[in-house]
Amino acid sequence: MTGLIVKNGKLYECRSIALVTCMKHQRTTDQIIEIRVELERQLVRLEQSMKVTDEALQTVELDQAAVGRLSRMDSLQNQSLSKGLREREVVRLSQLRDAIGRIEKGVFGMCTVCGGEIPYERLLVFPEAPECADCVS
Numbered sequence: 001m002t003g004l005i006v007k008n009g010k011l012y013e014c015r016s017i018a019l020v021t022c023m024k025h026q027r028t029t030d031q032i033i034e035i036r037v038e039l040e041r042q043l044v045r046l047e048q049s050m051k052v053t054d055e056a057l058q059t060v061e062l063d064q065a066a067v068g069r070l071s072r073m074d075s076l077q078n079q080s081l082s083k084g085l086r087e088r089e090v091v092r093l094s095q096l097r098d099a100i101g102r103i104e105k106g107v108f109g110m111c112t113v114c115g116g117e118i119p120y121e122r123l124l125v126f127p128e129a130p131e132c133a134d135c136v137s
């Protein structure tokens with residue numbers, strides 16, 4: 001039986017018996033910390049891009065008051081793009097917050113559908129994933 005660990009951003013395969021014992025729970029505290037750091041980083045990035053979207057949504061309101069028909073159509077188009085973007089940002093925000101919440105509750109990495117463990121490799125790629133690959137429809 002082998003396990004995978006991440007150190008300094010690199011993925012290592014490890015056959016150490018001590019580690020494998022730890023790996024019964026699939027992931028070590030270090031791995032959770034690593035994922036948490038990544039989640040927090042993504043959260044900060046998302047909050048920054050949400051500020052930009054805020055500005056875009058506000059700019060559209062100003063434009064609409066000030067400009068002619070053609071630009072108004074542009075503005076409406078931009079507005080619907082910004083609104084679509086905002087909806088996706090809100091979904092993403094709650095996914096990231098939920099994932100951090102699961103870390104705090106100590107249930108991170110457990111599939112919310114079947115209760116099974118989500119493989120660490122999947123969590124590395126989709127740290128916010130609430131369910132295992134089998135339970136994703």
Ligand SMILES: [Zn+2]
Nearest residue numbers: 111114132135
């Ligand atoms: Zn599952």
